[in-house]
Amino acid sequence: MAVIKPTLTLTANTSAATTNAGPLSVALSLAATDLLAVDNVQSQIITPANSGAPTLLIGGDTAAGGDGNDTPGTHGGYVYIKNISAASTTNLVYVGTTLQGASAPANMGAGTTALDNADDASFRLMTLKVGEFAFFPWDYMQDIYCGASAASQLLEYWIFDRG
Numbered sequence: 819m820a821v822i823k824p825t826l827t828l829t830a831n832t833s834a835a836t837t838n839a840g841p842l843s844v845a846l847s848l849a850a851t852d853l854l855a856v857d858n859v860q861s862q863i864i865t866p867a868n869s870g871a872p873t874l875l876i877g878g879d880t881a882a883g884g885d886g887n888d889t890p891g892t893h894g895g896y897v898y899i900k901n902i903s904a905a906s907t908t909n910l911v912y913v914g915t916t917l918q919g920a921s922a923p924a925n926m927g928a929g930t931t932a933l934d935n936a937d938d939a940s941f942r943l944m945t946l947k948v949g950e951f952a953f954f955p956w957d958y959m960q961d962i963y964c965g966a967s968a969a970s971q972l973l974e975y976w977i978f979d980r981g
Contacts (some may be wrong), residue, residue, distance in 0.1 A: 825851040861974075
């Protein structure tokens with residue numbers, strides 16, 4: 819069994835700072851770290867669909883170690899995703915979830931559950947602008963889908979199976 823050591827550090831100047839003013843009246847310095855036992859690792863860079871059906875990023879039953887035995891706190895893993903598209907203010911990657919084996923979100927641009935729909939019917943969980951990323955625990959209980967606001971966007975993902 820191997821370990822990974824994720825570390826999150828958030829820092830910000832005070833709101834009165836003349837360079838890179840922060841959001842608070844006090845300086846912010848927050849740090850968290852952990853040692854996480856892992857075994858299987860999967861990684862890929864994909865181009866999410868920007869029209870038609872959204873792209874299945876990770877199927878819960880087919881994820882690293884996903885075997886249908888989904889005991890909370892025992893099975894599952896950790897997911898890292900990052901929008902690595904070329905710099906632009908309009909290049910967005912949408913990420914959403916459905917229950918395992920449930921219907922996929924609606925086609926991009928089709929409204930209702932579509933990942934790019936701008937109301938609460940969307941299955942969208944997050945939107946990643948260029949350079950933005952997320953790291954989160956995942957119990958393999960959902961299927962994760964993605965889509966893009968424009969053609970040729972790139973999404974990198976890693977799954978670290980909980981050891």
